[in-house]
Amino acid sequence: MTEFNEKIIDGKAFAEGLRARIAVQAAAFEAKAGRKAGLAVVLVGEDPASQVYVASKAKQTVECGMESFEHKLPADTTQETLLALIDRLNADDAVDGILVQLPLPKHLDEQTVVERISPDKDVDGLTPISTGRLALGLPGLVPCTPLGSLMLLKDRLGNLSGKDAVVIGRSILVGKPMVQLLLGENCTVTVAHSRTQNLADVVRRADIVVAAVGRPEMIKGEWIKPGATVIDVGINRLPPEEGKKKGRIVGDVDYQSAIQVAGAITPVPGGVGPMTIGVLLRNALVAAHRNAGVELADGILD
Numbered sequence: 001m002t003e004f005n006e007k008i009i010d011g012k013a014f015a016e017g018l019r020a021r022i023a024v025q026a027a028a029f030e031a032k033a034g035r036k037a038g039l040a041v042v043l044v045g046e047d048p049a050s051q052v053y054v055a056s057k058a059k060q061t062v063e064c065g066m067e068s069f070e071h072k073l074p075a076d077t078t079q080e081t082l083l084a085l086i087d088r089l090n091a092d093d094a095v096d097g098i099l100v101q102l103p104l105p106k107h108l109d110e111q112t113v114v115e116r117i118s119p120d121k122d123v124d125g126l127t128p129i130s131t132g133r134l135a136l137g138l139p140g141l142v143p144c145t146p147l148g149s150l151m152l153l154k155d156r157l158g159n160l161s162g163k164d165a166v167v168i169g170r171s172i173l174v175g176k177p178m179v180q181l182l183l184g185e186n187c188t189v190t191v192a193h194s195r196t197q198n199l200a201d202v203v204r205r206a207d208i209v210v211a212a213v214g215r216p217e218m219i220k221g222e223w224i225k226p227g228a229t230v231i232d233v234g235i236n237r238l239p240p241e242e243g244k245k246k247g248r249i250v251g252d253v254d255y256q257s258a259i260q261v262a263g264a265i266t267p268v269p270g271g272v273g274p275m276t277i278g279v280l281l282r283n284a285l286v287a288a289h290r291n292a293g294v295e296l297a298d299g300i301l302d
């Protein structure tokens with residue numbers, strides 16, 4: 001357990017609060033629409049870590065008063081079978097959101113699969129329509145991890161306008177949408193990645209550091225501007241220590257050195273991870289309202 005420290009941004013607690021608000025709105029939705037909001041999660045293959053995440057998503061979906069549809073397909077599922085399932089889920093009025101757990105096994109074409117998801121049900125915000133809407137500043141479904149990270153930033157810092165933000169990583173799932181969200185908040189945004197030169201100097205300029213590189217403890221405390229806010233998106237499992245079965249989970253930031261310098265920092269676990277699932281449920285409920293033509297008060301789930 002992490003000790004109490006005002007620098008720590010408690011994503012787990014924030015996500016619990018978000019889920020409580022979601023549960024209230026999910027019950028109101030059910031009363032108005034005459035059905036529960038529904039989220040379908042598709043998992044192809046038997047990756048143990050993915051199975052844990054999917055089980056946790058399903059449990060939290062039900063706890064929030066929404067319906068969970070789990071589809072577990074064998075690792076050798078064909079592209080045709082997977083696309084046919086997505087077509088069925090697209091056509092199913094009980095399903096408001098569809099999440100296909102990534103990465104998919106190598107023989108499947110991820111892009112084609114994601115593009116098959118109806119943009120109205122794209123709770124991951126990964127279809128070209130959702131991505132385009134985000135880039136244009138239009139309303140739409142936004143990827144869960146970046147939106148959860150932004151919620152934590154706004155909760156801690158209030159107005160982000162004019163702040164220097166560095167996003168380390170340019171993935172479709174996290175880095176790129178994070179850039180769009182921070183731009184939308186009028187931050188000055190720098191995108192750093194594996195080819196960036198003098199990464200330490202780039203990071204040192206930033207009031208806000210979002211680390212999403214997928215390399216354990218890569219970002220060091222000495223790189224961080226004193227007082228900066230650090231959002232650690234990484235979830236990396238280290239190799240087990242002597243006599244242990246499982247290795248520790250660490251972020252992309254060297255937490256012990258970074259917390260000495262930062263003004264605020266998200267821990268791993270207990271930071272961004274729980275927010276990702278919280279926002280997934282939020283996106284499913286937002287989609288449910290749109291799909292059923294039921295109104296949802298602005299900002300009530302932000």
Ligand SMILES: Nc1nc(=O)c2c([nH]1)NC[C@@H]1CN(c3ccc(C(=O)N[C@@H](CCC(=O)O)C(=O)O)cc3)C=[N+]21
Pocket residue numbers: 053099100101102103124144145235249268269270271272273274275276277
């Ligand atoms: N289409 C798609 N969308 C995703 O959002 C997606 C995905 N595929 N594939 C896999 C990754 C992984 N992911 C996590 C979500 C929550 C935690 C989480 O809640 N972690 C906890 C517990 C960590 C632990 O102890 O295992 C924490 O950080 O505190 C972790 C990982 C979503 N993903």
